[in-house]
Amino acid sequence: MEERTxxxxxxxxxxxxxxxxxxKISLSSTIKGIGDxxxxxxxxxxxxxxxxxxxxxxxxxxxxxTPLKHLGYKAAIVNFSxxxxxxxxxxxxxxxxxxxxxxxxxxxxxxxxxxLKACDLYNVDLVGGDTTSTLSGLVISITxxxxxxxxxxxxxxxxxxxxLICVSGDLGSAYMGLQILEREKQIFKEDPRVQPDxxxxxxxxxxxxxxxxxxxxxxxxxxRGVLPTSMIDVSDGLVSELFxxxxxxxxxxxxxxxxxxxxxxxxxxxxxxxxxxxxVALNGGEDYELLFTIKQADYAKVRDWKQIxxxxxxxxxxxxxxxxxxxxSIINLKAQGWDAFLNKERKSDSK
Amino acid sequence: MEERTxxxxxxxxxxxxxxxxxxKISLSSTIKGIGDxxxxxxxxxxxxxxxxxxxxxxxxxxxxxTPLKHLGYKAAIVNFSxxxxxxxxxxxxxxxxxxxxxxxxxxxxxxxxxxLKACDLYNVDLVGGDTTSTLSGLVISITxxxxxxxxxxxxxxxxxxxxLICVSGDLGSAYMGLQILEREKQIFKEDPRVQPDxxxxxxxxxxxxxxxxxxxxxxxxxxRGVLPTSMIDVSDGLVSELFxxxxxxxxxxxxxxxxxxxxxxxxxxxxxxxxxxxxVALNGGEDYELLFTIKQADYAKVRDWKQIxxxxxxxxxxxxxxxxxxxxSIINLKAQGWDAFLNKERKSDSK
Numbered sequence: 001m002e003e004r005t006x007x008x009x010x011x012x013x014x015x016x017x018x019x020x021x022x023x024k025i026s027l028s029s030t031i032k033g034i035g036d037x038x039x040x041x042x043x044x045x046x047x048x049x050x051x052x053x054x055x056x057x058x059x060x061x062x063x064x065x066t067p068l069k070h071l072g073y074k075a076a077i078v079n080f081s082x083x084x085x086x087x088x089x090x091x092x093x094x095x096x097x098x099x100x101x102x103x104x105x106x107x108x109x110x111x112x113x114x115x116l117k118a119c120d121l122y123n124v125d126l127v128g129g130d131t132t133s134t135l136s137g138l139v140i141s142i143t144x145x146x147x148x149x150x151x152x153x154x155x156x157x158x159x160x161x162x163x164l165i166c167v168s169g170d171l172g173s174a175y176m177g178l179q180i181l182e183r184e185k186q187i188f189k190e191d192p193r194v195q196p197d198x199x200x201x202x203x204x205x206x207x208x209x210x211x212x213x214x215x216x217x218x219x220x221x222x223x224r225g226v227l228p229t230s231m232i233d234v235s236d237g238l239v240s241e242l243f244x245x246x247x248x249x250x251x252x253x254x255x256x257x258x259x260x261x262x263x264x265x266x267x268x269x270x271x272x273x274x275x276x277x278x279x280v281a282l283n284g285g286e287d288y289e290l291l292f293t294i295k296q297a298d299y300a301k302v303r304d305w306k307q308i309x310x311x312x313x314x315x316x317x318x319x320x321x322x323x324x325x326x327x328x329s330i331i332n333l334k335a336q337g338w339d340a341f342l343n344k345e346r347k348s349d350s351k
Numbered sequence: 352m353e354e355r356t357x358x359x360x361x362x363x364x365x366x367x368x369x370x371x372x373x374x375k376i377s378l379s380s381t382i383k384g385i386g387d388x389x390x391x392x393x394x395x396x397x398x399x400x401x402x403x404x405x406x407x408x409x410x411x412x413x414x415x416x417t418p419l420k421h422l423g424y425k426a427a428i429v430n431f432s433x434x435x436x437x438x439x440x441x442x443x444x445x446x447x448x449x450x451x452x453x454x455x456x457x458x459x460x461x462x463x464x465x466x467l468k469a470c471d472l473y474n475v476d477l478v479g480g481d482t483t484s485t486l487s488g489l490v491i492s493i494t495x496x497x498x499x500x501x502x503x504x505x506x507x508x509x510x511x512x513x514x515l516i517c518v519s520g521d522l523g524s525a526y527m528g529l530q531i532l533e534r535e536k537q538i539f540k541e542d543p544r545v546q547p548d549x550x551x552x553x554x555x556x557x558x559x560x561x562x563x564x565x566x567x568x569x570x571x572x573x574x575r576g577v578l579p580t581s582m583i584d585v586s587d588g589l590v591s592e593l594f595x596x597x598x599x600x601x602x603x604x605x606x607x608x609x610x611x612x613x614x615x616x617x618x619x620x621x622x623x624x625x626x627x628x629x630x631v632a633l634n635g636g637e638d639y640e641l642l643f644t645i646k647q648a649d650y651a652k653v654r655d656w657k658q659i660x661x662x663x664x665x666x667x668x669x670x671x672x673x674x675x676x677x678x679x680s681i682i683n684l685k686a687q688g689w690d691a692f693l694n695k696e697r698k699s700d701s702k
Binding site: 037052086096143153 | 364382383386387388389390391392393394396398399400401402403404405407408409410411432433434436437439443445446447448449478479480481483484485486487488490492494495496497501504506507508582583584599686
């Protein structure tokens with residue numbers, strides 16, 4: 001039988017002490033972690049990047065198929081990705097957890113295990129936060145900081161006409177992973193005797209449940225001596241992010257359908273679900289890939305780079321955001337993506 | 352009739368845009384606020400202080416008697432207080448809001464109005480965050496940062512035997528304000544025709560609903576040339592905070608009951624509720640006053656300072672935390688205060 005310790009048995013201070021003991025500080029930029037009114041950090045003469053993300057049960061995750069450890073891992077990754085998207089590395093996080101009495105001490109341990117695993121792999125220190133109760137549901141609110149020299153920070157607003165549009169990895173896989181999980185949940189609900197069939201979906205399930213942030217891409221950009229003109233992470237879907245870059249940079253963008261990187265497993269599952277793979281890749285979201293623009297002069301530096309795809313180029317603002325289809329027709333894209341207040345992923349109607 | 356706009360009508364991006372427009376940047380340390388993957392801040396060669404606090408509906412606040420604007424104000428103040436408690440000034444915050452569909456756009460506006468009012472008064476920039484939905488209830492998660500020179504940062508662990516224990520303002524008033532609000536709520540529940548009687552409680556109600564953080568105290572310490580040896584803000588109750596300082600500094604503490612600052616309104620209401628005013632002041636919580644220790648050599652610098660009370664002195668670790676009562680008897684204090692997982696304020700059993 002599994003052990004279950006009520007949070008009220010250890011209390012808030014007991015829990016904070018337990019977390020404090022589990023956490024190790026490894027960065028020279030962390031002067032003081034958990035254990036005072038605030039953590040003390042050393043920006044080491046760089047500028048500071050800071051970003052916050054909140055994940056709510058039933059909206060951003062479904063505990064019926066999300067292991068708590070993976071959830072903790074993902075919550076950290078999502079935040080790391082925001083700092084990487086500024087061309088900087090995440091260094092410290094604070095974690096605020098809101099837990100209903102449904103959750104045991106063991107459950108909290110699992111969430112922190114996932115968070116600390118991500119911290120360990122990405123070289124990030126957990127330096128503070130808050131642990132408190134809710135009337136119902138689980139809330140994970142993380143703030144991440146990183147440091148970078150002023151002239152190496154990359155914003156959304158620097159794209160210029162003629163720049164090449166690049167994206168790392170592949171798109172749409174996390175979305176298809178979610179479809180598989182939702183389908184199996186539905187089947188299980190209708191007949192609990194049926195075991196979920198998750199076979200042959202390893203890649204897309206991992207993309208949904210345990211995504212990675214592209215620290216390797218930021219590193220490789222540095223190695224290749226490429227400073228993007230603009231950058232954003234793909235959390236709400238490629239089209240949505242393209243619109244952010246276009247809006248902020250006051251430019252247009254044209255991408256080519258046949259250049260969009262889609263994994264074979266994603267494409268196969270999309271077919272099964274009678275979705276166009278392209279639509280899934282355009283609007284899926286939760287990819288945590290990096291979308292960035294580079295000067296044409298930097299093309300030679302990235303030409304042989306297998307981890308990225310060049311999917312289009314920046315145009316004049318009046319051109320807005322367009323896609324050239326496989327057959328050569330031009331489609332005006334519309335920002336869709338995920339909207340927390342609509343609580344659903346809207347299918348593209350651009351096709 | 353009041354206007355009501357559903358959040359789903361404006362959507363997440365619409366809401367972010369609205370917030371972005373309402374927010375003004377006023378500090379030179381804010382390079383880039385809302386509108387990118389992360390905010391960019393300039394620590395201006397100082398060290399960075401960072402702290403996060405989460406407030407959950409039904410646990411930390413009750414919307415049946417808490418105006419949303421005050422709630423926003425208080426959520427910001429609670430965070431500012433953590434940076435002030437390190438002997439630094441809050442400079443920027445990120446705000447993550449989780450809202451159920453019970454909340455309208457107008458409600459969100461009110462919360463932000465309160466937050467921005469606090470930012471304005473304390474000279475803090477709102478630079479980012481997240482706005483998302485919950486299945487039920489309201490969650491406000493704020494992260495605050497500030498900057499300070501390394502040798503001016505005051506921790507909890509610097510108190511030394513013989514140091515004087517000081518506290519700003521008065522204690523227990525926010526707790527008594529809460530008792531009044533809870534009493535009137537109860538009466539209203541039993542008979543909705545009865546109008547709540549909140550008269551003659553202005554001070555304690557304001558302390559509960561719209562507290563202030565003691566920026567003036569940190570400033571005055573600087574003016575008087577006093578660097579505390581340790582400091583903490585009184586959020587969970589005086590005794591609880593004394594234990595934190597004692598634990599971290601590896602010292603004991605003795606305070607004198609007759610030195611504890613209690614406002615007359617607090618004392619009168621405590622009497623009415625058949626509570627010892629002292630108990631309320633010791634364990635009440637949410638005072639957001641500053642508790643700090645200073646060297647005896649600094650006594651002359653604070654002697655005439657009306658805003659603070661010297662309530663005792665630091666002793667040897669073996670002495671633990673004690674109080675000398677009005678009659679001269681010695682009481683061993685026990686850490687109690689507010690525990691989020693017990694969901695109640697426990698009455699002192701030290702008397």
